[in-house]
Amino acid sequence: MSTSDEIVAAPDSGRLESLLDAALGVFMRYGYRKTSMQDVADAAQISRQGLYLHFAAKEQLFRAVVMQFMTRAQAAAELAMEDPDLESALVNAFDAWMGEFVGLGSAVASDLREVGPTLIGPIAADCDAQFQQALARRIAASPLASLLEPLSLSPTQLAVTLHAVARGHKHSATSREQFRTLIGDAVRMMCAPLLLHTANAARTA
Structure with missing residues (x-):
């Protein structure tokens, strides 16, 4: 309906x-x-x-x-991903998509997770999948993508892994600020090859 x-x-x-x-x-x-x-x-x-x-x-x-809520969150996440800095783009996109519900009381969160799938059907899962695909496209459009090939890694693999990490942090973090810190650490680790490549290029320039 x-x-x-x-x-x-x-x-x-x-x-x-x-x-x-x-x-x-x-x-x-x-x-x-x-x-x-x-x-x-x-x-x-x-x-x-x-x-x-x-x-x-x-x-x-x-x-x-x-x-x-999902319409707004999707729009905010897509806008965040326009940031030319990959690390900032991904952290802000995750914050826009998940941050508002971080720190929700456990009893309330459990209640909403329990009734949600029954009441809204596949809507949430479909939107979540679209967000993950947008992550993969953003990673693929960045300089990081070419550095992944020698490692036999794809933008989609990184997006799937990072998305799973973020979902875990969403439920374990006690505040939105803590969530941003935790997902920021995860994004920084993912971007490490790009950061190292940039640093090496600067030293040899």
């Missing part, structure tokens, strides 16, 4: 965006099961009846929240 099918009476885009932002904050604070439509209505400063005019059920609201 598409998001447009689920919104009973869509408000204007600005109001809808604000409503979904408020709902995201509530879901992240209380988790899915403990969040009520009244909680969201209060956070969005509308009546519960007004909220039901836009979304017939909490499940529909949750799917719309996830879609808005």
Whole structure:
């Protein structure tokens, strides 16, 4: 079911965006099961009846929240990857894609991970795969790509590995700042051949 099918009476885009932002904050604070439509209505400063005019059920609201968040995160990550500095591009892209949920309370995180696949189906997995493909393209477009060939490594292999490391750090880090530090270390190790090549070229110039 598409998001447009689920919104009973869509408000204007600005109001809808604000409503979904408020709902995201509530879901992240209380988790899915403990969040009520009244909680969201209060956070969005509308009546519960007004909220039901836009979304017939909490499940529909949750799917719309996830879609808005992922659309924004994808756009921010793609923008970050335009940075000509590969290390900065990748660190900022991971932060844009995953950083907002780092440090989420364990009980809340467990609740959202449990209900998420059932409520949103393959949407999250598909978006995650697209992000990983974008990582591979960014690595392939960098000077690092030519240095990988003698090592029998491909941009896709590095993207898959780095993505897996980032997912682990997302769940283990206690803050967004710590996540950035950890993924920064991983990206720096991945970029080591490029850094060494650049340093050697500078010494011989």
